[in-house]
Amino acid sequence: MDDYVFGLKVKGERWQGQMPVALLVHLRGLEVLLHRHARQAWRDELDRKAVPKGFEAATKRMVAIKKSSSAIEAAYAQPDYAVYGREPMDHVLSLVISDDDADVSPELAQWVHEAILMLDVDPANDKVFVSSQRGNDVEVSESALRRLEEVGAGSAKRAERTVSMVVRPSVVDYEALTVAGTIREGRARRKFQVTADVLREAGEVASRNHLQGDDLLVRFGGVERYDDAGAVTDVTTVDTVGGPGMHARMREFEEMEDGWLGDGQGGAPTKKLLQFAERALWAMLEAVPLDRPFIYPTERGGVHAEWDLEDGTVGVRMRLAKQNLLFIGEAEWDDGESFLDETRDEKAVVAWLRAVTNPDTRDEVADHE
Amino acid sequence: MSERDPHGKPLPLDVDCHRQLADGRWAKQLGRPASDLFKPRPNDHGLLSLTDGRLRSPEEAWRFAKGRGFGTKGTSTAAAQIYADAETPVSSDPLTADRDGLDDPAHAVADFRGVPRKKWGARAKTLRRKSRITFLDPEFDPTPRTD
Secondary structure (H helix, E strand, O other), rough: OOOOOEEEOOOOOHHHHOOOOOOOOOHHHHHHHHHHHHHHHHHOOOOOOOOOHHHHHHHHOOOOOOOOOOHHHHHHOOHHHHHHHHHHHHHHHHHHHOOOOOOHHHHHHHEEEEEHHEEEOOOOOOOOEEEEEEOOOOOHHHHHHHHHHHHHHHHHOOOOOOOOOEEEEOOOOOOOOOEEEEEEEOOOEEEEEEOHHHHHHHHHHHHHHHOOOOOOEEEEEEEEEEEOOOEEEEEEEEEOOOOOOOOOHHHHHHHHOOOEEEEEEEEEHHHHHHHHHHHHHHHHHOOOOOOOOEEOOOOOOOOOEEEEEEEEEEEEEEEOOEEEEEEEEEEEEOOEEEEEEEOOOOHHHHHHHHHHOOOHHHHHOOOOO | OOOOOOOEEEEOOOOOOEEEEOOOOOOOOOOOOOOHHHHOOHHHOOEEEEEEHHHHHHHHHHHHHHHHHHOOOOEEEEEEEHHHHOOOOOOEEEEEEHHHHHOEEOOOEEEEEEEEEHHHHHHHHHHHHEEEEEEOOOOOOOOOOOO
């Protein structure tokens, strides 16, 4: 199990089989949201020009989940909270729930509503209640949820896609900020809190080294940049990557010998070809929403990746020629076919894959001979 | 097999045609055979070997191939209509020991020679997708290695 380069550690009791991985993004969303409004509250409401030293770290800890405690309750227990006093934080929470300028993603609204936290403010008693659905305290008010849902649409419009990556999530522990990354370089591990920068770095690492592994994988489909909050970035779409393990399958082929098809036929793929092909496949998976493919050797010493579609099949053949990976694409569906002539251009392969795996666009690349 | 035409007549379109799932790396990955099993190899000269379903059941076809020493793991079955739709029509092609080196009255072939070679892979994918796959080798483990 030492064959991946990036993993996510999800920490906190709620994650232990309770919280879908897809909700990672929303915890980051909550952090972004609270941080943004805390800064705004400090500057505007308290009429101060700049936030004090330590503000960034303290506001990030607002979304810390300690053991089974609730997120914002835990923030009240943070020592740094005393630096600022309750006023801005309470204001932040009131903004989250009721202010017209609040800016909440629809995903966050849904998350708050359905899965993890319930937020409510009792202005009369100056109290904030937060509880999980497994907890007991307070139900969120319907008006607050309506507000979350209404303002969510706005933030989505101001997003731009910058990065995508595939990671494998792994298990769980108690610690602050719920999400930490581990990037494995050889046998050494580096641990991070997952911030926007780390996510970006992880995406770059994923692109450079390409991810390997045979467990469930998660594709982070995009990173949003919020233009009104000082280049805050956040992953916005998450889906799982199914299909059979690729690395173990490639390792099977390392043992092959020429003539494996019998009668002297069947060239054995080289280790270099297998390495190149696996990296190329990971790059395709990062760019195209497909499961991992079924993989077979070809009679010419290459490999052939096949994906089953609802009404068809897509295949990409890869072989090595003068240290270059060459690709051929073949696709068929109930009323059409498409072919990608041999190319070394990975981007062309990705573009073709995108087109042929999407029923709305595949006719544009269909063969009409 | 040298380049030649099939020895018999076209099969009726409603006849089942069986294809053996050869040994090697193509027969398996989680039980899914490779589409390359459904296109002729270079020495086949454009003719894909099948078994006439009127003369043998899928299991009989598999047992016959095993008896001949082929490392087959099972049988795929599709009607001749499926092959015809892929422009690879099926004809019976009985083999005799004198002429062909082995005796097989149920031998049939799907003729790929009317399809541009560039398209063989896609047609093979269609044939694989539309075939019924039956693994018959009790020792066959379609689970891939994961270590």
